[in-house]
Amino acid sequence: MEALFIILTTLCYTCGTVGYLIYLFRDRPAIHRTSWAILLAGAVFHLGAVLLRSARIGQLAVTNSQEALSFFALLLVITYLIIQLRLQLRILGSFVSPLAVIFMLASSLVPDHMVPKSELFKSGWVTLHVTALFLANALFAVAFSVSIMYLLQERQIKNKHFGFLYPRLPSLERLDTISHYCLLAGFPLMTAGLVTGFAYAAMVWHSPWNWDPKEILSLITWLIYAVLLHERLAVGWRGRKAAWLAIFGFSAILVTFLGVNLFLKGHHSITVR
Amino acid sequence: MCRIILLGMNHKSAPVEVREQLAVACQQDSNPLLLFPHLENVSELVFLSTCNRVEFLFTCTQPVKAVQEVKALLRNHLGTMPSTRLDSYIYAHEDMDAVKHLFRVASSLDSMVIGEPQILGQLKTAYRQATEYRTVRVILNRLLHKTFSVAKRVRSETCIGSCAVSISYAAVELARKIFGELRDKRVLLIGAGEMAELAAEHLMTQGVRQMVVANRTLQRAVDLARRYNGETVPFDHILDTLKNMDIVLTSTGSTEPILTFMDVKSRMRERRNRPLFFIDIAVPRDVDPAVNQIDNVYLYDIDDLQGIIDLNMEERRKEAERAEHIIAEETIKFRNWMATLDVVPTIIALREKAERIRCNELQKTLSHLSLEEKDRQAMEVLTQSIVKKLLHDPILFLKKKAARDTKDLYVDYTQQLFNLTERNGSDVSSLTEEAPDDKKESNILKTLKK
Structure with a gap:
């Protein structure tokens, strides 16, 4: 059942993304509506799969890389679906949905080794820690997509050379504002996620900071976003520089998230210390 | 056989003097539709007049006579003009050429500026007038409605009207791409070209509410500011006001740039990097081109804007080709519909005959039966449905054959088979002409809708 749901999810995400890519070239509201609905269907299957798996293993299904990537893709799609409802910025789907597919495919490529059950992860703290961080990451992923759109549009206007995307992309100010709000919402979530992580670490290992590679990288990522937020709020950074920093920040997230899960060892690489 | 004729002149066929005369004639309100009752050979008429064109669209059975009449009407509308010269400015399209021409006009493919949106509204007004004067019936009604939907289709399926083709419009488009909503933006107008x-x-018109004017001649600045409900600033204080502005329009006669790189750069931090859009339409330029390199500052001079317009014009021409395809397609559809008109009188005659028989026979039977009202009704319904079901297939068959060349054969057979009299088989237009408000016309309309 789970496997079937995951296959259906991947199918839906792929079809939705293909739809959105077609929408990029052909401005038809019907294409967008269909793609959105397909993504929604995918998200429902995905949620079902994650819930089933979580119920089976008795904790939130983020115990290995495969589950983590899949859970992140789910949150990303849900975040996008909600943002789309709020903002009605249809073209955004063409930039966000490919990310979801990439994460979903990555999740199916990563070996699914079952991790020995550990009581350590069966805690509400872990659920809170992971969900807050992943939600923040999903918002930053949207900010990343919006920043790419911003840079594309900005370059066209600045260089006075207009490609086919020019009429399709929204105004610079709108893109910048969306990126700003994603940051405003994502940063507190990220902070909360980190704080719960440290708190839980302090509880079970009696020290909040353990020089785990993921801890170090997370802190660096947090600092990047802190700088971005500070510059935006205090100095009035906006536009190109802010967009580049948002892209840089998301790259740091990817390194923290994937690099550590796949290549480095630590207590986040899901082997119990 | 009913013919559709379109007679007219436009910016391509007639020189500007003649069109000027037209423009004058436009302003008088002697509507040619008033003369419609005097046109004996014209069965329906729509009259479109704009400053670049005048078009008479009509249906008739005798094209030669009808064209003569309408030409006389046109001459009358234009005032004094030797008829030989007039003829050389006029084009006449018949049947499907006329339909195609009308579709092209409505879709703004025939306009001076391809893709301009006004023409459709003008055509709609012309049609409304024609309906007020009751000069349109089955065919032109259908044709005009079809025309509006074709124009709409062209608008939505091609980008023919989507890109700006004037300097000021291109500038506004750009501003919208930078700022999105223009309502809360402030505009500084330097110089007054x-x-x-x-x-x-x-x-x-795009929603900007705050306008500030700076001009070397104070009086001019005050005049302009009053016109835009704005305020004025002294010319020397321009740099200080930059802090609060979003869009700066410059068009002074100054030979030196009035805004330099450092002028702008040093003020960006103060305005917290909010985007600043310079539109420089002065020659020589008022704003140092290097300003464009500053982050969040966008500078467009007159050549840049002209470049956009040239590209857009090219784009429109490309889109026009796609529009022509749509129009060709729709013209064929309309031709098929026109063809069904030829079988309509036969279908009506068939229905009428059947209805007559039904009523007579029902009357006979009912007269020597003593039935209750409910049973009478049932009988009525029964006979109606028998007739309807019986006629269903022949009618469908006729409609299907209508688009074929051999339709006359089938119409002929049907008339012989059911012994329909010649009177009923006459032409649609003559029917409508004889009895415009009659039941027959509504019958035709009903038949056509099915």
């Missing part, structure tokens, strides 16, 4: 005023007006 004609083009700058036009752009300023465009910005006002």
